Amino acid sequence: MSGKDLHSKPFDEGTITKLEIFENYAKEWIPTFVMSNSVKAIWIFDFFAGTGYDLNGVAGSPIRILQQIKNQTDNISKQGTKINVCFNEFEKEKYNLLEESCKQFLSDNPELERAGLKVYYRNADFAEIFPKAIKIIQKYPSLVYLDQNGMKFLSDKYFLELEKTKTTDFLYFLSSSYFWRFGNEKVFQNNLNIDMDKAKRNPYKYIHKSILEQLRDRLPKSTKYSLYPFTIKKETNVYGIIFGASHPRAVDKFLKTAWKENNFNGEANFDIDDDMDKKQLDLFEGKKLTKIENFSCALRNSILNRTIKTNKDAYTFTLEQGHIDVHASDEVKKMKKEGLISYSERTPLINYDQVIKKKRIIEYKINQP
Ligand SMILES: C[S@@+](CC[C@H](N)C(=O)[O-])C[C@H]1O[C@@H](n2cnc3c(N)ncnc32)[C@H](O)[C@@H]1O
Structure with a gap:
């Protein structure tokens, strides 16, 4: 995993694409539950939240989530839905910046807390916080962001636990080209058992999709979850989002978000199938x-x-x-x-x-x- 400090440089184009998808999905997800008369409380978890902004003041995932909640404050107040958000960041310095950025945003936009928004900040290793968080995720409609640097937290221990929940939509980010390069190494295979020969049967640009296909095979036969990929190319590296949800409404909204990002293929930030x-x-x-x-x-x-x-x-x-x-x-x-x-x-x-x-x-x- 790279230890680079996101706050010390501007987000690149691929990161912006990822953040747009994250944000646009929140924009669709939040009102669905806020406007539903049967839902009293919802949770959003951003487990790898970063610092809040990049070097140029461009908003990262936590601020984008808050912005989308802000856009719904009238509905939230009217409906009385309790909105809970948990931002987690492992590195202490980044955590401090995260807390500062979010608190500043909340103080600049007091209507958020007036509408009852509760924000929980955590400075923990995801591996430690997840067993506690999953108890909440099992109970409430939840939107879960796993914007990790590598791929470690895609292992069954977390991925299959999320699959067992009923009203969770998740967006995983992973560095898919790591698999191409290091997928056969023991440390990778211990974490995530991917058949690399199979994954490499397709050209390199499809590595994210190939991994996703193997993840689909790992879901239990009875699963209600569907998984969808969005490949993000940055220079020679391939990254990607894996979206998972069990409800057709969620799938519909994700696909609309993805096709809005790329109206040629709805699954990549480039012309992955040479459609042009x-x-x-x-x-x-x-x-x-x-x-x-x-x-x-x-x-x-x-x-x-x-x-x-x-x-x-x-x-x-x-x-x-x-x-x-x-x-x-x-x-x-x-x-x-x-x-x-x-x-x-x-x-x-x-x-x-x-x-x-x-x-x-x-x-x-x-x-x-
Ligand atoms: C790709 S960045 C997330 C960027 C963030 N979503 C944003 O929009 O700015 C991954 C973040 O996860 C943090 N991180 C790395 N390992 C972690 C762990 N085990 N638990 C929690 N956070 C971790 C890193 O410090 C980094 O800030």
Whole structure:
């Protein structure tokens, strides 16, 4: 693990991407629970919180979390939801800066504490604080950030404990290229058993995705958790976020956050599948399909061969494939326009509200020629 002091230099572009995803997800997550009449208290844990700001005063994860809570203070006061946040940082000097930055933010924005926000600061090793924190995480809807420097805390001891909880969404950060370089070394294998030969079957740029695929295999068969990757390339190194959640609403919101970050592939801060090249006709192979075109094609075929019969089937397929509802709606509308299918409503109703919340299920009927 690198011991570099984040506060002593500016965040790089890849770090900003990570922080934007962290923040945009909090922006979606907080109001979901604040506005739910059945939830009385929620928790946010930022276990590797850093110092609060970088050298240029750009906000790190803790300040971004506070900012997103601030944006919801009216709703929080109205609904009476108790918001609890725990910021943890191991290094004493960084911890001092963290506490100072957050306290300053709270004093500049007194409406946060007026709305009942409770912030807990901890200066502990994650390995020590986790067994205590997990008891809270098991009890309350929780958003958990694990912005570690390396990959150590992805081991089963923590990862599978989080999987056992019911209403936790987590965002892990890991240095995936460490695996590529050192994955076979004993210290790595003791921590996290990854089949490196398998992981290296795909090109280096896919290392984060390959690790995620192996993590999926480690989840119990009965798991309700889904995992999604977002690869972040910084110069020659590959890092990434692993998002995990058990509820389709959470998955939907994460995928919207990720596609907002990159509207070509929704899974990386660069053109991971060379989709840009696929826009042109290849002289020898014809037109190659981009990620969105591939998905549209698979959805179309599944509707035509009746594997997908309803808007619910289409919505489930869309999330499973790591896409957003609008990609599916566009294709289904196109199929209707082409006279291939018909359905009773004006729109295809492929979204969370219609399918899961309102349970409005419609069938897509194949038109006979
Ligand atoms: C990638 S940085 C986190 C950056 C932070 N999220 C931000 O936005 O600025 C990882 C942080 O974890 C801290 N850290 C390293 N090992 C730790 C441990 N075992 N427990 C808790 N914190 C640790 C480091 O000092 C560092 O500040």
